[in-house]
Amino acid sequence: MRIPMDSRILHDLSDHYDSFYLYDEKTILQRIQALREAFPEVEFLYSVKSNPHPEVLKTMLSHGFGTDAASLGEVLAASRCYEAIGDHEMPDRDRIFYSAPGKSRKDLLGAWQCAAIIADSPGEIRRIEEIAAEMDKKISIGVRINPAYTIGGTAGTGAPAKFGIDEEQFFSILESSGHPHLRINGIHVHLRSQMLNTALLINYHNYLFDMADRIEAAIGAPLDYINLGSGIGIPFTEQDREVDLSVLSGALKEHLRRRKENGKADTRIMIESGRYAPGKSGWYVTKVMDRKISRGKTFIVLNSTMNGFVRPSLVEMVRHLTDDPAPAAWEPFFTGLDTFQFLALRSGDEEVIPAGASEDGETVDLVGSLCTGVDVIASDIRMPHLEPGDLVIITNAGAYAAVMSPMQFASMEKPAQIFLAEDGTIRS
Numbered sequence: 064m065r066i067p068m069d070s071r072i073l074h075d076l077s078d079h080y081d082s083f084y085l086y087d088e089k090t091i092l093q094r095i096q097a098l099r100e101a102f103p104e105v106e107f108l109y110s111v112k113s114n115p116h117p118e119v120l121k122t123m124l125s126h127g128f129g130t131d132a133a134s135l136g137e138v139l140a141a142s143r144c145y146e147a148i149g150d151h152e153m154p155d156r157d158r159i160f161y162s163a164p165g166k167s168r169k170d171l172l173g174a175w176q177c178a179a180i181i182a183d184s185p186g187e188i189r190r191i192e193e194i195a196a197e198m199d200k201k202i203s204i205g206v207r208i209n210p211a212y213t214i215g216g217t218a219g220t221g222a223p224a225k226f227g228i229d230e231e232q233f234f235s236i237l238e239s240s241g242h243p244h245l246r247i248n249g250i251h252v253h254l255r256s257q258m259l260n261t262a263l264l265i266n267y268h269n270y271l272f273d274m275a276d277r278i279e280a281a282i283g284a285p286l287d288y289i290n291l292g293s294g295i296g297i298p299f300t301e302q303d304r305e306v307d308l309s310v311l312s313g314a315l316k317e318h319l320r321r322r323k324e325n326g327k328a329d330t331r332i333m334i335e336s337g338r339y340a341p342g343k344s345g346w347y348v349t350k351v352m353d354r355k356i357s358r359g360k361t362f363i364v365l366n367s368t369m370n371g372f373v374r375p376s377l378v379e380m381v382r383h384l385t386d387d388p389a390p391a392a393w394e395p396f397f398t399g400l401d402t403f404q405f406l407a408l409r410s411g412d413e414e415v416i417p418a419g420a421s422e423d424g425e426t427v428d429l430v431g432s433l434c435t436g437v438d439v440i441a442s443d444i445r446m447p448h449l450e451p452g453d454l455v456i457i458t459n460a461g462a463y464a465a466v467m468s469p470m471q472f473a474s475m476e477k478p479a480q481i482f483l484a485e486d487g488t489i490r491s
């Protein structure tokens with residue numbers, strides 16, 4: 064395991080911060096390029112919730128990504144970001160897609176001019192219709208659909224979900240005339256994140272294109288957009304393999320070719336992605352504050368663990384609660400038992416040492432400084448001998464990491480979030 068930056072950067076930053084995230088722009092850019100090269104006909108939307116750090120957001124949006132916003136706050140952050148980077152290529156309402164259950168009237172009023180609103184339920188369609196009627200305007204909206212399909216299952220076997228409108232119900236809504244101020248011009252589906260099985264993703268896309276054909280037949284016109292949601296995962300463990308983007312895009316191209324033949328070439332096809340570009344760009348670094356031996360067990364006390372980067376602690380929690388060697392994922396909190404790798408960088412060293420690799424290693428518990436015994440980030444792990452001032456580094460910290468961690472707990476100082484730009488400059 065190598066880190067993609069000079070370890071001096073980590074030492075220098077640790078002079079200023081006891082805990083910090085480091086996001087590496089080079090990795091983000093490489094992964095953006097992989098997506099764009101594989102899918103030249105597809106528009107990508109960045110799922111801001113995965114990592115809303117301003118520099119990460121700017122990197123994504125300035126490289127042609129539209130926005131998948133899960134709240135009014137994300138709609139406004141994306142809108143400000145496009146303004147700041149001077150990208151006026153299209154109106155925000157054509158590139159920011161606001162999809163979330165339970166939007167308030169304030170959310171709807173705040174977003175309708177600067178985002179495409181994706182209705183999440185029949186009730187929400189009614190509420191948007193009321194707002195449009197009050198304003199005496201005709202509004203285009205998308206609809207999130209809960210398809211009659213489950214990942215890995217067969218067509219016709221949809222599950223109940225809090226998200227979207229059941230496919231069967233959606234067809235009755237299309238037939239009704241209860242929303243004269245609305246034009247339904249797009250659909251959105253998202254069923255599962257973090258899939259590494261290319262065949263499962265192809266099967267999912269196949270169903271969505273088939274469903275889109277049936278919806279278009281009911282509407283009598285091609286949709287303006289089909290948003291296929293996310294699903295493309297990233298490797299977390301050493302054994303995980305990347306999704307084969309060329310195979311996935313080959314299957315998608317077939318759908319596009321067929322749609323073109325059927326006079327539907329103008330529909331915009333979108334894929335959302337949160338974790339794919341930034342997920343592997345992030346590293347969490349926290350300093351050793353103390354070491355102690357209690358009744359034969361060695362504890363390495365780190366500056367900020369559970370409250371700085373919660374997900375490795377949740378792995379520990381799952382380990383504690385079940386003997387199952389492969390507990391099911393619970394994204395985005397829990398992916399699997401081997402999701403994160405631990406590394407050490409000792410004071411004065413240039414070399415980063417992965418857990419388990421050191422000859423002079425010792426078996427320790429890595430714990431944090433919170434006033435709770437469950438603040439354990441790794442137990443019985445083989446690390447090189449660590450002393451106060453040394454650093455522990457955790458991988459896969461670029462998505463669903465800082466943003467999900469309970470940093471206000473115990474009023475501890477929050478870890479810094481540092482952006483290492485491609486040209487080597489450091490920004491926070």
Ligand SMILES: Cc1ncc(COP(=O)(O)O)c(C=O)c1O
Nearest residue numbers: 110253256257293335336337338
């Ligand atoms: C609707 C929707 N779209 C996109 C995403 C992003 O998923 P990922 O980060 O796995 O790409 C999520 C994640 O929860 C989601 O709920």
